[in-house]
Amino acid sequence: MSAGEICRPLVGLVCDRFFVGEHDLHSAKHSYIRALISCSRVSPVLIPATQEIETTEGYLDGVSGLLFPGGASNVEARRYGGLTEIGMLVDPERDHVALELMRGAAVRGMPFLAICRGFQEMNVAFGGTLHTDIHAAGHAADHLEDPNEDLPTRYRYKHDIDLTAGGRLSALTGEQRVRVNSLHRQGVAELAPSLAVEARAPDGLIEAYRLDGNDFALGVQWHPEVTVESDGMSRSLFEAFGASCRRYAAQQAVVHNKG
Template sequence: MSAEKHGRPLVGVVCDRFFVGEHDQHGAKHSYVRALMSGANVSPVLIPASLEIESVDDYLDGVNGLLFPGGASNVAAHRYGGEASRDALSDPDRDHVALNLIRGAAARGMPILAICRGFQEMNVAFGGTLHADIHASGHSEDHLEDLAEDLSTRYRYRHEVELTPAGMLSTLANAHRVRVNSLHRQGVAALAPRLVVEARAPDGLIEAYRLNGHDFALGVQWHPEVMTQHDALSRSIFEAFGASCRRYRHAAQPATNHHEG
């Protein structure tokens, strides 16, 4: 795998590892792939989740950005010193790959977009902690997914978030408040020192942050990937991510190739 220099930037999408019947599989939802292609104008490639991957450097060498999508499982409590929830799904293979990729990408200045589970991974990767269950921790907003609902209903706007003045998201949205489709059980307890708050829910829960001093390393608790066709901020997030991936690719090229626009 190599990052194509003259076509679209390549963006790695971290997979979940799960069973379908008796078959052990790796996969990511098409909504993320579609949003990357149509919103960010990049070419997605899937990165498997496996404890057998000892080094992520080959993957980082081959892509111009990384997307960490949502998933059914939660980040394992031992990763942030918390107490395990017996009814929570886990994916230790994804934890292993995702946390190492986030740290490696940040060290290289590579663009990162982290959504839902990815948002939680990003906080843990830099030393933050999580609430295993935000409702048990006293947060009032309804963030839980109802699997009995059809997808369009399930991913509807849930509540407003207040955007940090002069932050990345408030600049993209040209607004102080926006409505979001936030669905999750885990949430930020202690924010990692390197992260800067970009949005909060009405109950005070952090819903977005960025990595300080980075061109584009954004985590959002909601799901912009399903809203890019009709939500302006969702599309702007993917467009800004794609633009950062192109800048990263351009900066990584040898000086003799810098004639590309």
């Protein structure tokens, strides 16, 4: 192992919990792991989704950043004062772990990146609400995933987003408008007070935001982990996240050495 590999900070990747047959599993898609290793240049570690974790402080002590990935399930509506629709796939175990980790990371100033489901968790974690079905709420159908399509087709670019002038994404890309993929049914209804909009879709739906006060705390509704090899913005996003994790690790090392 090279010295560069040894210096890579640990970054926690939150798992989904689900059943395959009778087997109760915790997992994360390899596309996130690949993007973290190859682009962010960090070492991902998986954090299980279970309410048996009574405190997340130990995980926060051990990592220098967090990635909250997408997932097949939705945030339980009770988490933001809504009603969960019949048949909606939920993962209360992940909600429990992810929301606590996100709030803890914010307190510490720890960098984190939230993608799709993670983006929705981010709004809920800081006091916002969600539409359980954005199509029913009047937003465009091009946000939605068609499960009958093959995977490459599902992850194609589907609509533009307008980047907020002076925002973090605008600074990373040097662009005002970019095109993204889109595979989600939930979306932001009321934005959490502490979040600042980074991008919107043409129909007005919020597509990205940041939490001010952290070196890097961004949520995006699309899936940049799939396109890091072909899309400049996706790569810049993961590179900036990795750089922030290394800065955080260096700062913590200084604090530890002083102690």
